[in-house]
Amino acid sequence: MAKKILCAVISLALFCALPPARTDLASSVMYTSPAEPAEDFSETDNVPSTSGEAAAPPASEDPSSKETETQTGNDSDTSAKKKPKAKNKDGTYTLSLTSSMGTLTYYNQGDSRWTDYTYGGRDRFGKYGCGPTVLAMIVSSFSNQDYLPSDMADWAADNGYWAPGSGTKHSFIPEGAAAFGFRAESFDNFTEKGVLDELASGHILVALLGPGHFTNGGHFIIISDDWSDKKVSIADPASLKNTQKAWNIQLILDELKYSATDGGPMWSISIR
Secondary structure (H helix, E strand, O other), X not given: OHHHHHHHHXXXXXXXXXXXXXXXXXXXXXXXXXXXXXXXXXXXXXXXXXOOOOOOOOOOOOHXXXXXXXXXXXXXOOOOOOOOOOEOOOOOEOOEEEEOOEEEEOOOOXXXXXXXXXXXXXXXXXXXXXXXXXXXXXXXXXXXXXXXXXXXXXXXXXXXXXXXXXXXXXOHHHHHHHHOOEEEEEOXXXXXXXXXXXXHOOOEXXXXXXXXXXXXXXXXXXXXXXXXXXXXXXXXXXXXXHHOOOEEXXXXXXXXXXXXXXXXXXXXXXXX
């Protein structure tokens, strides 16, 4: 009897030592996570978050007070250009960017016109709307169609790309771009030269990023233009601050979400 009790105790101890089963793999592969700007790169300090819920992308910085601010470090250009006023007092954004495809109209998912809009009738757009915001920028800038981010959110939900409580399906980028008349192709030349050559060909790139400088989960951005031999300009739908400086290409490549599906984590976008 003593031996049986000892065996049972040993078996229980071994079972408790086993690591817990992973339950998040399915959601991490198919969808973006809510946009969660990393703390050091958020547009405001001490962004509050609800327990168990990611903090919404901040949208309260007034860049007019920091127009000529230059941020140094491995991810920024030490000779940054003067930043134009882009955020208005009413919480809306007005900014045009130079891109390799032409002038890009910048949208921010934290814009007061749609930050509280409910994506799919349920999810707050300011937190979950990076995918629709990225495609709205592309469509409104390079076609004869005007789509605000909230309009694009409705289109995404109506066409099955909204993932309740998880963001947007990865397939939204290639299939959504194609639906609006663009050529969207998977890009896998993950080198500095590859990125710069693609931009030089007149294309832009959509990148899906994982945890790092831009997000704590998953986040779509646009790589819009070359800045130097190793840096690029971006349009970050969750951060004006990130948008108004140059980024090392290798840093972006290191933070790509390589578990992405549907041709991700990068897609080359061009006009047909």
